[in-house]
Amino acid sequence: MNEPVVSLAGVTRSFEQGGVRIDVLRGIDLTVMPGEIVALLGPSGSGKSTMLQAIGLLEGGFGGSIRIAGVEAADQPSSGRTALRREHIGFVYQFHHLLPDFNALENVVLPQLIAGTPREAAEGRAGELLGALGLAKRLDHRPSQLSGGEQQRVAVARALANRPALVLADEPTGNLDEATADKVLEQFLQLVRGEGSAALIATHNERLALAMDRVVRLHDGHLS
Numbered sequence: 001m002n003e004p005v006v007s008l009a010g011v012t013r014s015f016e017q018g019g020v021r022i023d024v025l026r027g028i029d030l031t032v033m034p035g036e037i038v039a040l041l042g043p044s045g046s047g048k049s050t051m052l053q054a055i056g057l058l059e060g061g062f063g064g065s066i067r068i069a070g071v072e073a074a075d076q077p078s079s080g081r082t083a084l085r086r087e088h089i090g091f092v093y094q095f096h097h098l099l100p101d102f103n104a105l106e107n108v109v110l111p112q113l114i115a116g117t118p119r120e121a122a123e124g125r126a127g128e129l130l131g132a133l134g135l136a137k138r139l140d141h142r143p144s145q146l147s148g149g150e151q152q153r154v155a156v157a158r159a160l161a162n163r164p165a166l167v168l169a170d171e172p173t174g175n176l177d178e179a180t181a182d183k184v185l186e187q188f189l190q191l192v193r194g195e196g197s198a199a200l201i202a203t204h205n206e207r208l209a210l211a212m213d214r215v216v217r218l219h220d221g222h223l224s
């Protein structure tokens with residue numbers, strides 16, 4: 001049987017603010033299988049970003065078990081968690097976080113070079129991904145020379161560049177107008193499906209969530 005790309009068991013996270021403790025995640029269980037696209041819904045402040053940070057191994061402070069590709073993150077030293085993240089996970093945020101001094105192609109090439117891909121292959125892959133997202137004529141544009149929707153599409157290509165088994169997306173179209181958001185999300189889903197990656201996508205948009213394979217809801221620190 002296939003191994004889950006991520007499995008969470010009893011994941012907890014609390015924050016202390018001004019002497020008050022807030023239990024944001026109170027025992028999250030979730031399994032995502034290879035290629036599965038899951039929508040993460042929940043009201044503002046329910047902990048969607050916190051949950052994605054847990055899975056992305058970007059921060060500590062979480063209780064419970066987080067397994068990425070079968071490996072228990074808590075058993076790993078910091079270098080092991082970084083390696084797990086680099087090897088298996090791609091991120092798309094609400095804001096693109098592209099490097100402003102590099103053009104679209106370079107922004108997608110760079111993470112591949114860091115991962116050890118030869119330049120020619122990295123450029124070929126970046127060109128293909130950006131082409132699939134309709135950006136073939138924008139390769140040499142810097143982020144400031146791109147529209148918001150185009151910037152997010154470059155961020156999508158960058159997230160997929162190293163062929164991650166899992167893409168984590170935190171409101172990836174949250175700062176776009178509705179029509180652009182729909183289009184970008186549709187292209188994002190199509191590309192992720194084509195690549196065979198799994199994805200966990202936090203969104204407020206119930207309608208867009210229905211285009212995904214499964215919907216999970218975060219409420220009062222629990223998933224349903």
Ligand SMILES: Nc1ncnc2c1ncn2[C@@H]1O[C@H](COP(=O)(O)OP(=O)(O)OP(=O)(O)O)[C@@H](O)[C@H]1O
Pocket residue numbers: 015016017022024042043044045046047048049050051
């Ligand atoms: N570093 C922190 N210190 C204290 N409290 C925090 C911290 N990070 C998050 N929180 C709190 O945890 C709760 C969940 O925040 P989170 O950003 O995960 O929610 P969200 O569901 O992603 O919200 P939104 O949909 O508005 O982006 C919020 O009440 C927030 O104030």
